[in-house]
Amino acid sequence: ASGMCSSNSVVQTQKLVDQLRVEAGMERIKISLTAADLVHYCQEHRRSDPLITGIAASSNPFKDKKTCVLL
Known part of the structure; x- marks a missing residue:
């Protein structure tokens, strides 16, 4: 099982390196x-x-239509 983890880690690291190469090569x-x-x-x-x-x-849909009246 440890060989599988190590292989998976290498694949993940390779994907990260590939992504970083793509990002480094982008024109800024x-x-x-x-x-x-x-x-x-x-x-x-x-x-x-x-x-x-x-x-x-008149064109603001969020404006209150009624006025507030205090008694």
């Missing part, structure tokens, strides 16, 4: 370029961003 994008792209995208779309411009009460 510089984080500064990606961040600049993200900033540019946000600036281009800020007029249609509801987190910046807000949502009109």
